[in-house]
Ligand SMILES: NC(=O)C1=CN([C@@H]2O[C@H](COP(=O)(O)OP(=O)(O)OC[C@H]3O[C@@H](n4cnc5c(N)ncnc54)[C@H](OP(=O)(O)O)[C@@H]3O)[C@@H](O)[C@H]2O)[C@@H](O)CC1
């Protein structure tokens with residue numbers, strides 16, 4: 076099954092549907108959530124045998140606080156010393172949280188976390204081995220109250236040198252579940268986040284991975300809702316009745332995984348032309364390395380043929396460096412139009428090392444006017460950002476691969492919104508989706524949290540964070556390789572959305588497989604190894 080990241084609205088809808096069905100009550104779900112959190116704590120910190128351990132539990136005014144009361148009770152049953160604090164009025168707790176407040180109150184005290192205080196409210200607790208943050212979960216949409224920020228500061232929830240580890244229930248309080256951005260200047264941090272049913276976008280986007288620490292998912296019996304069958308692809312969200320951006324609501328976000336690329340490791344038998352022919356446009360003499368990197372990646376990923384098209388001045392430079400990759404001369408837009416008379420050239424890759432001069436603009440114009448499937452990166456994006464007519468010429472067979480700076484050049488208002496502190500719930504997922512719908516094509520918005528979105532409302536995330544982090548990718552030329560991977564997969568006949576998803580996953584896996592010392596030339600050479608391990612390990 077493909078993993079779907081559950082935004083807050085979708086998670087609520089799932090819980091509601093299960094509760095309305097009568098299969099399980101809200102109280103039972105809360106009990107399961109608390110039990111799962113305690114089990115996760117025991118797995119993360121097995122503990123020193125029979126010594127009693129101490130926990131401080133911070134509860135909030137909603138159901139996240141309810142989970143906190145369950146955790147407190149279950150830890151006490153296991154012999155822990157537990158102190159509980161509540162931010163909020165117990166009379167106003169929602170029913171299931173209230174029930175668990177009362178159950179705890181039979182065995183322990185609840186200290187008040189006042190809105191304003193003159194003494195340290197945590198004086199009641201000695202040196203806890205663990206803090207539980209159950210103040211806010213998916214119900215938070217606005218900045219934390221100052222009193223809660225103050226308490227989280229005191230327990231060290233915003234710093235990396237905490238005296239005791241912090242376990243966040245569902246999410247660290249103060250982190251947006253949908254965007255992974257802090258909702259206020261204070262950046263929360265936990266060592267372990269225990270979430271329910273499935274990961275939320277906020278665990279993987281933006282600051283989420285740094286704020287959440289290790290994320291463990293607890294099954295609370297909501298069934299398979301939220302997951303989609305493996306092989307779920309572009310366009311199928313609407314067909315399956317799922318929510319898409321086209322319907323004006325938060326999109327479903329699918330996590331890109333090995334499942335997306337497994338089928339790519341085998342090629343159907345056939346002639347080299349059956350696997351497409353990618354044309355990679357090169358810049359002037361002395362700047363052709365980027366295009367050659369793209370071309371190599373396109374060939375390694377399985378394009379049947381790859382041709383570099385270079386200006387006359389750069390022909391010798393390219394000829395001295397290319398072997399399996401072919402070379403054609405292409406001085407300007409007119410020459411590109413002539414080249415594209417050959418219908419076997421089914422994909423054009425342009426941007427890496429292209430320059431931003433008149434020739435580059437002519438090439439972008441000719442490529443777009445041809446209606447060919449195009450990957451546009453780097454300088455091509457800068458050229459498009461500077462010419463309204465070129466932006467207007469983008470079409471559904473284009474893939475744009477901007478990093479944050481290029482994205483801001485192409486979509487300045489969307490980038491501004493994404494970076495505005497007062498728009499903390501507006502996510503990179505929505506930004507990429509808004510960009511794709513405006514441009515009318517697929518947008519691959521790069522970063523450790525790469526988001527791929529198309530104009531029909533499909534969105535997928537490639538998370539290269541924590542155990543899948545690939546810091547080695549921060550080196551010159553890796554973006555050029557990604558352009559070639561997308562181009563090569565397009566040449567093989569994948570849709571723009573699927574090509575972008577698979578390319579970004581393989582790009583990260585190649586970097587991880589090589590590890591330290593990686594230079595961009597190494598990335599395409601890791602692909603045979605990645606494909607072999609996909610076939611043997613089933614990873
Ligand atoms: N439903 C279920 O079956 C299950 C739910 N589960 C758990 O419930 C959690 C979701 O619970 P929830 O919907 O009650 O939201 P939660 O995050 O507790 O906060 C809502 C409260 O906080 C308030 N509030 C929000 N932001 C605020 C701020 N900045 N400053 C001040 N107040 C603020 C908000 O007030 P309001 O916005 O209405 O004014 C409301 O009172 C979920 O994360 C999971 O842990 C699990 O047990 C599994 C079963």
Ligand SMILES: [K+]
Nearest residue numbers: 208211244246
């Ligand atoms: K929390």
